Amino acid sequence: MSIHRDTPVVFESLVADATMAASSHNTQPWRFEIGEKRIRIVPDFTRRCPMVDPDDHHLYVSLGCAAENMVLAAASKGWNVAVEVRSSGNAHSVDVMLQPATPVASPLADAIPRRQCTRAAFDGRQASTDDLVLLERAASGKGVTPMMITDKNRLDTVAELVAQGNTVQLRDPCWRKELIAWIRFNEREARRTLDGLxxxxxxxxxxxxxxxxxxxxxxxxxxxxxxxxxxxIKNSAGVLVVVSEVDDAAHWIEAGRCYERFALQATALGLRNAFINQPVEVASLREQLATWLGVGSRRPDLVVRFGYGPEMPKSLRRPVTDVVSAAG
Ligand SMILES: Cc1cc2nc3c(=O)[nH]c(=O)nc-3n(C[C@H](O)[C@H](O)[C@H](O)COP(=O)(O)O)c2cc1C
Known part of the structure; x- marks a missing residue:
């Protein structure tokens, strides 16, 4: 089958879907190189956050989130998709290879415009066993395992680790400075930069x-x-911890794909989610969390609470034209 004549326009619509993904501090640390039969997602290191993310873990997780949106959107728009992580020195990128195919309807792709990180209280309602099974399945990946915590006592322990993380991070003037630089205090700032919190x-x-x-x-x-x-945290239906087998960029990208699928599945089920990553951002707490979870030397990548709650205003994104270029 030959490639569509209007491929670049179609590929730009896939980039738009990708940019709606979650990213750490809404830095949107990505660029998209559009080729004839593939889109390469490359890191934008000018958008690093060395205080909260010294090893670029969150940056690559964010690339994974964008890749997963692109994969799901592409399948629903009539593309067969293959994904490959490429490494060159210290930089890693994601190739999304696309071949025309029959569109496949997908509730997860439909949820892309509605997904958000909901920084609000959830109402304490439990999720059904069927929904928990779907969420766990969505968050599973190659070399990445989801751990679902719904027991009240265990949620208390997660809350305690988050509280310790807040204490470490908020007492660090450099960490605070970086966070504040990404806060958009009013609509004018938010619309000027189209990124940030x-x-x-x-x-x-x-x-x-x-x-x-x-x-x-x-x-x-x-x-x-x-x-x-x-x-x-205590009023959440549960907490997801995403744990990867190997602590490298390929697995961080995969962890991002798993989170994004989880968040889209949650959205499709009417559940909301929000990151509470303090215990994986502070290295000593990350070790404590791994020991408590019994995962040995594997890395807990992400911590996410989920439950039922209100819709919050949506965060903004830079336009596609700001993040695409033709493949060289
Ligand atoms: C790797 C990663 C880490 C994140 N960590 C946190 C966090 O610790 N706390 C938080 O409130 N949000 C966190 N977020 C959520 C982002 O701030 C959010 O995705 C971004 O502001 C865009 O908003 P949206 O997801 O609602 O579209 C994280 C997102 C990613 C991808």
Whole structure:
């Protein structure tokens, strides 16, 4: 079968789907090189976050999230898809190879525009066993295992680890500085950059940056953050921990694909989700978490709470034209 004549336009629509994926601090650390029969997703190292993500783990997870959106969207739009991770020195990219095929309807692809990280309280309702099975299946990947935690006592332990993580991170002035640089305190900032953490998406009031920075100096503390995070975790239907077998970029990308599928499956089921990654971002806590989970030397990559809750305002994305180029 020959490639469609309007391939670049179609491929750009797949890039648009990919950019709707989750990314750490909404940095959108990706670029897309469009070839004749493939799209290469490459890291944008100008968008690194060395304080929260010193080894680029989250950056590559974000690439995996974008790749999974692209894969699911492509299948639903009539493409046969193969994925390959390529490495060149310290840089890794994802090739999505595309061949025309029959479109396959998919509730996960349909959920792409509705998925979000919901930074809000969930209502304490449990998820059904059938839904938990679907979520676990969605989050499974090659060399990546999902661990579902729904037991109340175990959720308390996760909350305790998150609280310890908040204490370490929020007491670190460099970590705070990096976070604040990615906060968009008002609509004007958010629409100018089309990235970052827009206060509105977390239900926070809008204000000028100068006032926001001043206020955070007083109100952003481990105590204030834990007052929110701990009950939010305890009122979740459960927590997913994504664990990879090997601690390398290929597995981080796969972990991102697993998370994105999980989040889309949750969205399709009417469940919401939000990351609580503090225990995997602080190295000493990550070890503690691995021991507690009994996964030995395997790396816990991501921690996500899920449950029933409100829809929050959507975060913004840069347009496709800002992130694509033709393959060289
Ligand atoms: C690797 C990774 C790590 C993340 N870590 C956190 C986190 O610790 N806390 C949090 O609230 N959101 C976290 N997020 C969510 C992003 O902030 C979110 O995806 C981004 O702001 C875009 O918003 P959206 O997913 O609602 O579209 C993370 C996302 C990724 C991909």
């Amino acid at each position: 827009w206060s509105r998406t977390s239900g926070n009031p809008e204000m000028p940056r100068s006032l926001g920075e001043l206020l955070l100096r007083f109100v952003l503390s481990p105590r204030s953050q834990n007052r929110k995070d701990v009950p939010w």
